[in-house]
Amino acid sequence: MPSFAFDGSPVPFRDGQTVGAALVAHGTVSWRTTRLEGRPRGLFCGIGICFDCLVTVDGVPNQRACLVRARDSSAVTTQEGTGYAAE
């Protein structure tokens, strides 16, 4: 089964699933914190409208987890705020 790393831990997925679907199937429901209050967020609309499920994929922030197809060996990381904070 292919897998990607989420904050360093492997998340297996079935080919065709999005990053968001794979994370939810794995039992993870949030992968972003909001800019102002640092609240956790994950999938909400599931179809690319709401931008709540933003995540960093292979170093590129602000990707919609509900739309981005999961790829083997890619690195997905929790996005803090805008995703552009100094590392």
Place this chain on the structure above:
Amino acid sequence: MPPSELAPERVIIVGAGPAGLACAATLLEVSEMHVILVDAGAGPGGQYWRQPPPTDDPQGVDPEALRGLHHDLGTFESLRARLDEGRAAGRATLLTEHHVWTVVPTAGGYVVHAVDRGAGPGRERTVEIGADRLVIATGAHDRALPFPGWDLPGVMTAGGLQALLKAGDVAAGRRVAVGGTGPFLLPVAAGLAARGASVVGVFEANSPVRWLRELGPVAANRGKLAEGAGYAATLVRHRVPVHVRTMIVEAHGVDRVEAVTVARVDGAGRPQRHGLRRLEVDAVGVGWGFSPQLDLPVTLGCALAPDTSGTAVVQVDDWQRTSRPGVSAAGEACGVGGAALAVAEGHLSAYGVVAGDAGSGPPAEVAGLRAVIARLRRFASAMQRAHPVPAGWAETLRPSTVVCRCEEVSAGVVQRAISERGATGARQVKQLTRAGMGWCQGRVCGYAVELLAGGGGAATERLVSTPVPLGVLAHPPSKSAM
């Protein structure tokens, strides 16, 4: 590319859901035009017939295993086959994972600007596609209303639950509550139950008694009754209770949803404070109907008109043509009414495109489509009357409840902008509070803010309908070479 005697006329259809696919199929059959179908998804189908993307992996998501989630899949497969024939003959182009961000009128035509996201994050490119005519078939998205705890992870729209199932074969939770209003809640709950999730209840805010006032439209649409009866049977088989005149008034949890509180709704649409029930859940889906996606028609200046529920929709003539020359619209953009209506409007829109400004087509076929559209529109209006947003929905809000999820604007801030600073309408609230100014551009909170501010549901203008990376715009776009 300008039209000439040698090159066939080009039509761009934005949206490959039921309406766009039907339009494409009929255009390929009755015209010589080149058809370009553009969609943000990984394949045709839209939200209604959403499919997992193609895969070579035998353990990948298998569309065959998900057939049971769909209604009238035969129509989809037949429309898709007609599109594929057109593609094989070099007469049709399907552009998937292309997110259209704007349309610009040119001399005698239109240029559609899209971002091609097919290569993955960081590899986006912009694309410009020129055409003589444009068909807008952009569909709709779930209508959400804020309530305490709706921003907790695990709380989603009903359509979001359905998308996870249809495209990813994933149930969002093991114990799921489904709430809101409208017949769409039933297939969502049935799909989850069939997938093995325990659906603790469907909480429908309205009473089925409302349908008794709509016997004419119902009697004329027996197919809709049969479809509903099928979902009801699935729910009974899986022992999913359907509670009418109830609504989810709070989601509880710290970092994810752990429970919901459900209240009775009285005849005036007000949630009751006594008799509350608390249910343990790990996922929630709520939907209050759908909002048409009007970014492109609003940008183009197409005339809009209110539907039965007061929502602005694209105004079309009896050929599905908008007020803008060369621009047609079909499906939910013309008023939310379901896939069968969208298919009929898609077919009719093709005749309108072919006939140009005159309008013609095989009389029996056109008359038949118009009769179907009129019948299904009556049903859609009946559905909107039977499933309104409860008048007292906002009584669940607390001052601390987040209304704008993007900009983290609370109900207290929005209500003070209205009561103390005199804001009227979503636009003024947005200017004072930033509600609706974030990533989603008010697609999620705009409807609620409009209701809170007592505005009339004016469509929001969004000149850029999907975020475009600036770095991508800096590079010259690929001209489509179809």
